[in-house]
Amino acid sequence: MEAGTKPKISGARLCCCCNQRRAALKRPKTLEQICRECFYEVFEEEIHQVIVENQLFKPGERIAIGASGGKDSTVLAYVLSELNRRHNYGLDLFLLSVDEGITGYRDDSLETVKRNELQYGLPLKIVSYKDLYGWTMDEIVKMIGLKNNCTFCGVFRRQALDRGAALLKVDKVATGHNADDIAETVLLNILRDWVDALQLLLVKMDLFLDANLLSIYSPNAYRGFAREFIKDLERLRPRAILDIIKSGENFRISASTKMPEQGTCERCGYISSQKWCKACVLLEGLNRGLPKLGIGRSRGLNSDVKKDVKQDSGTKSIESKQCGSLDF
Amino acid sequence: MACNSATCNSSGCYKEYAEEQRQPTTRNNGSAAAQKNLCVKCKSNEPVCCGIAGDDARFCKDCFKTNLYGKFKQAVSYNALITPSDKVLVAFSGGPSSRVGLQFVHEMQCRAQNNYDASKDKSLPVFGVGVAFIDESSVHSFTSIEIEKAIEDIRSIVSNLSPPEKELYVVPSENIFSSDSIEGKEKLKKLVDGVSDVTGKEDLLVHLRMLALQKVASENGYTRVVLGTCTSRIACHVISATVKGQGYSLSADIQYVDSRWEIPVVLPLRDCPAQELNTLCSLDGLEIVELINGPCSSINGLVSSFVKVLQEENPSRECTIVRTAGKLTPFHFNRIPDIHDSNIPSATRKRLKRQSLNPNGSISSESFCPICNSPLNKSNFSSSLSNLESDQISTNFAAACCSSCQFQILPKDPSLMEQFVSLLPQPLIARAKRGDQGDFRLLREQIQDFLLSDGCMARHSQGDKLFLAIAMNPDQWLVPASVPCH
Numbered sequence: 001m002e003a004g005t006k007p008k009i010s011g012a013r014l015c016c017c018c019n020q021r022r023a024a025l026k027r028p029k030t031l032e033q034i035c036r037e038c039f040y041e042v043f044e045e046e047i048h049q050v051i052v053e054n055q056l057f058k059p060g061e062r063i064a065i066g067a068s069g070g071k072d073s074t075v076l077a078y079v080l081s082e083l084n085r086r087h088n089y090g091l092d093l094f095l096l097s098v099d100e101g102i103t104g105y106r107d108d109s110l111e112t113v114k115r116n117e118l119q120y121g122l123p124l125k126i127v128s129y130k131d132l133y134g135w136t137m138d139e140i141v142k143m144i145g146l147k148n149n150c151t152f153c154g155v156f157r158r159q160a161l162d163r164g165a166a167l168l169k170v171d172k173v174a175t176g177h178n179a180d181d182i183a184e185t186v187l188l189n190i191l192r193d194w195v196d197a198l199q200l201l202l203v204k205m206d207l208f209l210d211a212n213l214l215s216i217y218s219p220n221a222y223r224g225f226a227r228e229f230i231k232d233l234e235r236l237r238p239r240a241i242l243d244i245i246k247s248g249e250n251f252r253i254s255a256s257t258k259m260p261e262q263g264t265c266e267r268c269g270y271i272s273s274q275k276w277c278k279a280c281v282l283l284e285g286l287n288r289g290l291p292k293l294g295i296g297r298s299r300g301l302n303s304d305v306k307k308d309v310k311q312d313s314g315t316k317s318i319e320s321k322q323c324g325s326l327d328f
Numbered sequence: 329m330a331c332n333s334a335t336c337n338s339s340g341c342y343k344e345y346a347e348e349q350r351q352p353t354t355r356n357n358g359s360a361a362a363q364k365n366l367c368v369k370c371k372s373n374e375p376v377c378c379g380i381a382g383d384d385a386r387f388c389k390d391c392f393k394t395n396l397y398g399k400f401k402q403a404v405s406y407n408a409l410i411t412p413s414d415k416v417l418v419a420f421s422g423g424p425s426s427r428v429g430l431q432f433v434h435e436m437q438c439r440a441q442n443n444y445d446a447s448k449d450k451s452l453p454v455f456g457v458g459v460a461f462i463d464e465s466s467v468h469s470f471t472s473i474e475i476e477k478a479i480e481d482i483r484s485i486v487s488n489l490s491p492p493e494k495e496l497y498v499v500p501s502e503n504i505f506s507s508d509s510i511e512g513k514e515k516l517k518k519l520v521d522g523v524s525d526v527t528g529k530e531d532l533l534v535h536l537r538m539l540a541l542q543k544v545a546s547e548n549g550y551t552r553v554v555l556g557t558c559t560s561r562i563a564c565h566v567i568s569a570t571v572k573g574q575g576y577s578l579s580a581d582i583q584y585v586d587s588r589w590e591i592p593v594v595l596p597l598r599d600c601p602a603q604e605l606n607t608l609c610s611l612d613g614l615e616i617v618e619l620i621n622g623p624c625s626s627i628n629g630l631v632s633s634f635v636k637v638l639q640e641e642n643p644s645r646e647c648t649i650v651r652t653a654g655k656l657t658p659f660h661f662n663r664i665p666d667i668h669d670s671n672i673p674s675a676t677r678k679r680l681k682r683q684s685l686n687p688n689g690s691i692s693s694e695s696f697c698p699i700c701n702s703p704l705n706k707s708n709f710s711s712s713l714s715n716l717e718s719d720q721i722s723t724n725f726a727a728a729c730c731s732s733c734q735f736q737i738l739p740k741d742p743s744l745m746e747q748f749v750s751l752l753p754q755p756l757i758a759r760a761k762r763g764d765q766g767d768f769r770l771l772r773e774q775i776q777d778f779l780l781s782d783g784c785m786a787r788h789s790q791g792d793k794l795f796l797a798i799a800m801n802p803d804q805w806l807v808p809a810s811v812p813c814h
Contacts, residue, residue: 247575252657
């Protein structure tokens, strides 16, 4: 949660927890001056409380940690392995990474994950787009260009993580989403008129798997604005991020907003709200040389695949929506 | 829901746009080149610039104005914002939005007057219009020359709008105190200076302004307060309320009607983007009185520059934001209270009746924050429950406030807090006291599921809530056998 914490030089002030060592940073969440040791302690204890209060894990469970190699998931891997040892959760932990096949982007971060594997002694499983779908992200981009590729990446990554989890036979997947990510998602959903998505987000926080932020193929303008806006906000008022999440939880969303029913994909057996799951629709499009298939928000796309091909020209007007056609 | 805007034409509402785009091109295929530079509506006049990019000029001057007035008129008649027997007070700041609001209300009144003069039986009366300007010079650093000039301009604007005659009230904001003006001025200054947070200070001023408007309206017998809040302002409010953690009460502030107040407040310009209002002002030569405030470093300022950037990137973004927020469930007070007026067209009356029957409008929350008057969430309420034992006024007052006001407006220090509460105008204190009673009603509602009524046992699922209920008054409650007892 406190991944955004920045160390600040603060004269000779003492830590307000132990009152002995010099304060090393100011926590945005509480505005406390705190030393390095106490920060670790408080931070880990808070996560422990969240886990205990929400009964996230049961003893003996196998847990996969979604590891991208970034700071959030590295912190998550460290904290979970540490807490598991300290509080005897009795969990079997694994690292699970997805290799999209983006040269110069993922191969570097996978090195970090491999280092984590050695450091924390957690077994690592890497699932690649190439193995699962027969396409790397580089090949997909070559096929469909720089627009809309985030749809593929997002849908495929979500499913890849689930399939990797199935291969490892784990019970749960833990991801390193932090408060900033969730705040940003709440904001973006307001900007894009996705109240339904907002509701879904609240029901299944872990569903929103969106590591597109740093991807070299993602030149999306307003996501960048939103990120910057949140950073500015944090500077003005650190608690604003938690306030955004609170707002998101308290929105009066009417109960009549329809929720999709959960079914299974007729093609691959993965959970899906439609006849075919999104990944299969996209993959079908790729393999048949109709990459636009399944992009956009047209309903009934599953019921009649042929009709959709005809409508292809109609999707032109929404091509400006590069990112975030990620349908739930 | 189409956003029905002349400037709204990209991906936010791409569906409407796509249809709109396809139709004209198929219809005018042959003569497309010739018609390219004509107004899309009347196809006879040159289009004028709508304020954004040059190629967005799609309407001619008259069609543009008709379109904008149409949005206003539709909002008014669909929601019965102004009825013939009303007396409306237009809150006029001098800015473009409220200037257009005033102009449109005036035009509507003129039409009503013409109809009245032409009709034989004189059955439909003409609604009355008054104008209020809240003079905030005691909290802002305007020079006295600036403010006198502004008031002079406002007087001439309003007097040029007759007939029918409109009364102008120039009210200093310290008017909210019952004491005399010099003492009030000092009190107000002290009160506002007591707020350390920049954003909190701005928000407090907004709340006090509403208080001043309400006071003018009720003292002079008005039945509606008209605000010039436009789409852009609402979009900014949506984001800033989200950022301040007011997600629950957000939907209360962005509807056409807000009858939380003694005199219902209406927003007929809710569907008009600021850009179009600015354009109308410059096209029609509507005079604007601007009192320029220095640059603001508050969250509100940051949010409005953020929305501005987004709007530049995509001209329909503001509409999209308002549409998203419009899907949130409004509160029971977001409609005109008791419509028995026989002068309202029957279709409107039926529609409003249907709306009020909606389960959406059910009374779900009865207590309000004494400072910002926003409805309180139940979770908010339970956190304040623990503070109820204290008998100090200031602590009780703080406990009744929403968490956002507690953070950004109320002083943290207890002695400062006491001073702050002592300076607050009477209506706010009264609201806090009413809120106390509301708390009990809310508590009743919260534990209503556990009440035994007419011999049938109420069902429930949460054991701990039940536990609370038993602890409150053991005689009234019965524990059904199926409930796990702790």
